[in-house]
Amino acid sequence: MAGMLPHACDIERLSDGELTEFVRLLGQAAAVMQSSAAIAAAEIETRSRRELGPESLARKAGVKSGAELVQRLTGSSLTDARKAVRVGVLLETAQAVAPEPADAGPRSIEVLAALPGAWSAPIAVAVRNGWLPAEHADRITSGLGQPRDDASTPAYRQAVLRLIADCWDGELTPEDAGRAAKATRAVLDREWAQQNAQRLYEQRSLKRTVRGDGMVKYDLLVDPATDAQIWTPIRRHLSPRLGGPRFMTDEERARAEELQQDARTNEQLLADTFTAFLTAGVTSSGVFGKYTPTVTIAVTTSELKKAITADAARRNSPPHDGPPGQPPDAASGTSTHRPPATPPPGADGIAWLDGRPEPLTGAQLITALCDGDAAAALLDETGQTLDATKAERTFSTRQRRAMALRDGGCLIPGCPMPPDATEAHHLNPWGENEANHKTETKDGVLLCKFDHLNLHNHGGRIERRGNTYWLHWPGEEPVRLLPKHSLTTQLRTQGELP
Ligand SMILES: [Zn+2]
Ligand SMILES: [Zn+2]
Incomplete structure (x- = not known):
């Protein structure tokens, strides 16, 4: 093959027409080579299946997987080798449903829609016909995942056709296509969305390591919803350095200029901003209590309605099947960690943060609105904005301070x-009764983020009886919530408070 390389002097002798034709043919040949390599890579993967045991091709070659063998043979990265395998599988699928045309003709959604075979056949044929870059197809298929059951495959096929059309019409980048596919999956498979949100949330962790020289390393892992809350204000603050939007006012431009001149590295600026926000939150009463909402949640009216109904249903549901009668465990110092009471798929609403592909679950949406620290942008079913109001129930800084003293x-x-x-958890369920939406301190109690979400996830309810608060878990005896401030202890000891 090396002998096929032309000499520069041969190329120099070509006419303009010959040269352009030569480059066009080379492009075609390269595409054929790439596709052939992908199909061969898929075959290597098939022959390297784990169940083949010692007969596995990869094992005979002394590597762990087919992709690893492809990597070794081609000198590519493991990521590229894995991608080649996936594209090869797509091309095999295409060959199975539609014979390769001599000339695929212009791209056409109608042709793809008419294909027989699996839900993913259109995307396979689109790649084979050269109508869709393999990179896009790869992101779309991995974003969509697999349909849960046969009943949902027609919806997946429709989704694939829509995503392909979007790639064409909207000239989506592979990353955009992948994000759109992931969001589509969350809509088509609510159970997955719910489980995925929970799975991501479970992985949260913060590790603190003190180094020998005294520097301290924080290794923080958060789920997308938490990141939206942390990252949105930081990104806005550092926008001139992080490639944010252009600045309109003189004041903004001056600040942008200042930040550009700042001698600190981006990492140092990020560290300073992060710690400043954290410190400000800790020193003000109520974390971010005086902040204007920085996070906007986009939700359609019907999804919001679903979320409100599901929230009410959780509160009125029979006791869950977890460990019976387990209110939060006072002895261990943490709340009982039960899996969320999952409503039937589709029964709960979903909402979106910052155009991220991972939706908020209904409980996360209600919890955010309950606290009033997030703004909800309401959209009708055609995606038109109805109202972009700040949740009107926000407790003021002064009220939060009062609640901090009380609770x-x-x-x-x-x-x-x-x-x-x-x-702040609002005792009157969000959206249930507009008239209830006064923000008096007695209508709210303070809960940490974890216990707040836990409460909404499991249908917990907090009731006020006079000056006392009671926690109701579905089907369980109410528990009195005792204030923790020493001042309250003093007043109760003196008999001045119940
Ligand atoms: Zn709440
Ligand atoms: Zn708590």
């Missing part, structure tokens, strides 16, 4: 979170 921290028994690390 002394997260009210859940055994929870150690101080007032600074709490958000």
Whole structure:
């Protein structure tokens, strides 16, 4: 093959027409080579299946997987080798449903829609026909995942056709296509969306390591919903350095100029901003209590309605099947960690943060609106904005300070979170009765983020009886929520408070 390389002097002798034709043919040949390599890679993967045991091609070659063998043979990266395998599988699928045409003709959604075979056949044929770059197809198929059952395959096929059309009409980048596919999956498979949100949330962690020289390393892992809350204000603050939008006012431009001149590295600026926000949150009463909402949640009216109904249903549901009768565990100092009461797929609403492909679950949406710290952008079913109001129930800084004095921290028994690390739970369920939406301090209690979401996830309800608050888990005896501030202890000891 090396002998096929032309000499530069041969190329120099070509006419303009010959040269352009030569380059066009080379492009075609390269595409054929790439596709052939992908199909061969898929075959290597097939012959390297784990169940083949010692007969596995990869194992005979002394590597772990077919992709690894492809990597070794081609000298590519493992990521590229894996991608080649996936594209090869697509091309095999295409060959199975439609014979290769001599000339695929212009791209056409109608042709793809008429294809027989699996739901993914259109995307396979689109790649084979050269109508869709393999990179896009790869992102779309991995974003969509697999349909849960046969009943949902027609919807997946429709989705694939729509995504392909969007790639053409909207000239989507592979990343955009992947994000759109992931969001589509969340809509088509609500159970997956719910489980995925939970799975991501479970992985949250913060590790703190003190190095020998005294520097401290924080290794923080958060789910997309939490990241939206952390990252949105930071990104806005550092936008001139992070490639944000252009600035309109003189003041903005001056600030942008200042930040550009700042001698700190981006990493140092990020560290300074992150810690400044954290410190501001800790020193003000109620974390971010005086902030204007920085996170906007986009939700359609019907999804919001679903979320409100599901929230009410969780509160009125029979006891869940987890460990019976387990209100938050005072002894261990943490709340009982049960899986969320999952409504039937499609029964709960979903909402979106910052155009991220991972939706908020209904419970996350209700929790965010309950606290009033997030703004909801309501859209009708055609995607038109109805209203972009700040949730009208936000407690003021002064009210939060009063609540901090009254509750002394997260009210859940055994929870150690101080007032600074709490958000406000509104006793009147969000959206149930507009007239209830007054923001008097007696209508809210402080809960830490975890216990707040836990409450909404499991249909917990907090009731006020006079000056006392009671926690109801579905089907269980109510538990009195005792204030944690020493001042309250004093007043109760003196008999001045119940
Ligand atoms: Zn709440
Ligand atoms: Zn708590």
